[in-house]
Amino acid sequence: TQLLEQSPQFLSIQEGENLTVYCNSSSVFSSLQWYRQEPGEGPVLLVTVVTGGEVKKLKRLTFQFGDARKDSSLHITAAQPGDTGLYLCVRTGNQFYFGTGTSLTVIP
């Protein structure tokens, strides 16, 4: 059962553009993780957010946890072809629950 809705499901942009991916749930998260999965590989952890309103930056990636801890966003500035992949938000706590995924393609 998918408890987390991500949008958009697919995104294709030109190199240098900015983008935002959203992750939403009807229930409160204790904490949330974002993973990126490159083609032919397994997902790899990018960040963990715990506190409502928390913002974390990882180079050109900015992650925000909603104040009510029901949603999160991932913003990428000046996207590069190496950012191509499937982005997954994951609700953590007692178990891991994966979101529906956002497939990003950055065209050179």
Next chain:
Amino acid sequence: EAGVVQSPRYKIIEKKQPVAFWCNPISGHNTLYWYLQNLGQGPELLIRYENEEAVDDSQLPKDRFSAERLKGVDSTLKIQPAELGDSAVYLCASSLEVAGRGTGELFFGEGSRLTVL
């Protein structure tokens, strides 16, 4: 240190045939997961082990799927007989979970891509 190792990377079989996937988690990780992933979608949990005990197998189709982690280290996932709809990537992951601390980080293998003809 070696990551999560899975084999085979690719498997093509005809429907009704059996297939097995193997996973060796990161050394010392007590929790092992098998996930099914369809193209472009998030992984879906099949089974979770804490050491050798299957603590969550509620989503495992037990009529045709089975799994084991006999010594609490490596694990095997079997499908018998395979159906067309089983075509997917089967991901294994491991983590080190400490009681009372909630979930940590998942480390994934590269996956086993199954095609059922």
